[in-house]
Amino acid sequence: MSRSLADRSWNRLLTPTYLVAMMSGALSPRLRSIVDALPLRPGLSVLEIGCGPGACCREIARRIGHGFVLGIDRSAAAIAAARRTSQAEGAPEWLRFRHIAAEAYEALPSDPAFDVVFAVRVGALDGRHPQAGRMIVSRLAAVLSPHGAMYVEKEGKLVEVPVPR
Numbered sequence: 195m196s197r198s199l200a201d202r203s204w205n206r207l208l209t210p211t212y213l214v215a216m217m218s219g220a221l222s223p224r225l226r227s228i229v230d231a232l233p234l235r236p237g238l239s240v241l242e243i244g245c246g247p248g249a250c251c252r253e254i255a256r257r258i259g260h261g262f263v264l265g266i267d268r269s270a271a272a273i274a275a276a277r278r279t280s281q282a283e284g285a286p287e288w289l290r291f292r293h294i295a296a297e298a299y300e301a302l303p304s305d306p307a308f309d310v311v312f313a314v315r316v317g318a319l320d321g322r323h324p325q326a327g328r329m330i331v332s333r334l335a336a337v338l339s340p341h342g343a344m345y346v347e348k349e350g351k352l353v354e355v356p357v358p359r
């Protein structure tokens with residue numbers, strides 16, 4: 195998908211409710227329940243695929259203290275919104291956002307291995323596009339820590355994804 199098409203898809207999500215949540219930086223009850231279900235501990239490194247405006251990443255960065263939280267999204271508009279809101283909120287320096295599609299993800303030398311990788315409402319990972327999902331899972335398996343795990347949201351529930359090791 196071209197960058198502008200990714201952005202057009204993302205812009206269609208900008209309903210009034212979503213915009214209010216995004217502008218206030220608030221975490222919706224739906225996203226809070228997902229964050230609550232993740233096995234978070236202080237100091238973990240966490241990667242969110244398809245972070246959108248970054249609400250989950252900001253909440254996780256608050257919860258884990260000095261760790262590493264990276265949100266990636268194939269939409270430049272989503273990443274710009276995530277960075278803007280995070281900066282306005284005074285987000286910690288261990289929270290980062292990067293404009294890249296999951297299927298193209300490559301770790302930078304400064305990235306740690308990830309203890310938790312997760313995705314919420316991302317078509318390639320929630321079963322809507324199984325072939326793309328398999329490709330992303332095998333690519334991201336390479337950046338998981340030895341005890342790391344990958345989770346996707348399916349119908350409101352967080353499900354662990356089997357990862358090839």
Ligand SMILES: C[S@@+](CC[C@H](N)C(=O)[O-])C[C@H]1O[C@@H](n2cnc3c(N)ncnc32)[C@H](O)[C@@H]1O
Nearest residue numbers: 204244245246267268269272295296314315316
């Ligand atoms: C429905 S939104 C969900 C955003 C956020 N996870 C939430 O639940 O509020 C899906 C997001 O995933 C992004 N996305 C979809 N496919 C992706 C891919 N292959 N790699 C990275 N981001 C992707 C979209 O650009 C969009 O921002």
